[in-house]
Amino acid sequence: MGAPLPVIELLGVEKSFGAVDVLKGVDFAVEPGKVTALVGDNGAGKSTLIKGLAGIQPYDKGIVKFDGKEISIESPRLAASLGIEVVYQDLALCDNLDIVQNMFLGREEVYRGTLNESAMEKKASQTLAGLSVKTVKSVRQKVERLSGGQRQTVAIARAVLRDTKVVILDEPTAALGVAQTEQVLALVKRLADKGVAVIMISHNLVDVFAVADKIYVLYLGKMVAALDAKTTNQNDIVGYITGTKSAQMGNK
């Protein structure tokens, strides 16, 4: 059973802001159908790494491979056209619009110059159904009437509406209660089961161990660990995050 080809592979990626080196030669790989967790303390460089993948702040140096081909992700538009979608922590949904309108915002389907509402409605329902979402009563509900978990669901469904290969989730459970966290984590798993490569940034190691197949740890701009979730434990990860355990990337 050979390891599947990574969708995204970063080799020796560097990024600095003025005199501050935020990423100091980072290696990272994301496989399709797997949940890859990215953990690290505040300031470790997680956001910078993600912004590079999303095309918001391209890296200064290093190799970026997408589907095995070397490319450079220079704009959010290019990232989107490759099938990379980011779900930010603040979700950025319009409260006054309904679920369908939010899912299709900025990429509405048009028929003879007018919005093709029923086609969008159908696709939105199918996408949510495909993710086995059962907590949403109607796709025509206004988002302001939804709970935190339901909002997260809408944001994730929006990300996978099109042919999405990589979904980056920024702290998807940070603002949620216990039951809703469970719903969202189940959704994350289903996403991976559908063959999507999921990158999950989280501070919550319980959540990480609940869904992640692989765990990467960033520490002060360096990738200090890339571990199989099955063969490691929370203590080890905490050690890497806080710097009490040292780098051992070589053992991969």
Add this chain to the structure above:
Amino acid sequence: MSTTNNTIGTGYEGNIREQISGYFLKVKSGDMGSLPAMIGLIVLAILFSIMSPVFLTSLNFANLFNQAAALIVMAMGLVFVLILAEIDLSAGVTAGVSAAMLVIGLNAQWHWTLAIAIAVASGVVIGYFIGIIVSKVGIPSFVVTLACFLAFQGLQLLIIGSGGLYRIESSEILAIQNSNLSIVQGWIFYLVSMLLLTYSGFAARRRRSRNGQPNRPITFLYVKIAVAGVLGLVLVAALNLERSSNKAFPIHGVPIVVPVVLALWVFCTFILDRTKFGRYVYALGGNPEAARRAGIQVNNVKIAVFTICSTLAAISGIISASRIGSVDASMGRTMVLSGIAAAVVGGVSLFGGKGRLSQAVIGGFVIAIIDNGLGLMGFNAGINLLITGGVLLLAASADAISRKRGNVVVR
């Protein structure tokens, strides 16, 4: 062929009773739309009919449309701006400047269509200018349009001259507010409107079923067509009654301004509800950051919205000039506040993201009916303003309270 293969609804399912109870649930949770204004309008109409013998005459009925027309068009423009949670305090003076341009054109012996084009174009230019300043320079629209409010009064003075007053001689311009469709034209107007309403209702259903999406019970469409049909019938019939006391000068028929305003309303509603641009306007009003991240050209949408608002203000200026029959240097100055009041009374939220043009129409009628009814009963302007202010405060409170209630999560 295809069916909705899941448990997630669309809000279109269910029989008549389920749909109605769903609507009441929506109203209860604070999403009342124009319902309060509608009830207010009916209550006011009943009240004034009882208290004034003149109110329910066909002459006054037609007069009400003439009185409300300019206000409604201005309020419709302001709805666009209010949806973005912005404001345009200069819409009134924009109407004044445009009306001034209109008389300049007419006095220069231009064809009336060209004069109207120049007046509308000056609205476009003003709106574009405001939009650029608000979006590119980043000054709050309150300040920009306050500055415009002051500066354009100066512009009006310069165009018209202080104390100046230009009479409008063009019979075509005067006809907008002072002439009526013939009785036959009135009924043709009615039939065409009903045909369009019926066609669009069935076309929408056909489109949904073609995509395999459920439709509401067809009874709702029938009821909608029947209600609109009866209301339209009463309206046209009432306006077709003879309303002149002098037999030598018969006055009857639907005022020309009615189809004009109706067409503007239908067109702008189409833009807001059925186009990408309209969707972006609501998105920007709801969450600018989400709109930006979704790839929407936020600045362009803003510029377009201010342009639309000022353009409608310019049209409102032409309609008012037609009613008054003259243009002076202070025209439109106070109208913007009535326009904002009309929109808010109709149920448009000042917090942005919510508002429909039909609400501006209903709100405009509420403001106009208060003005009209109190005037008929011989109250002076002081009482009129006090009551209008009270109604506005009431409507704004309803908006704020429903907003609070709307924040409660219903699962």
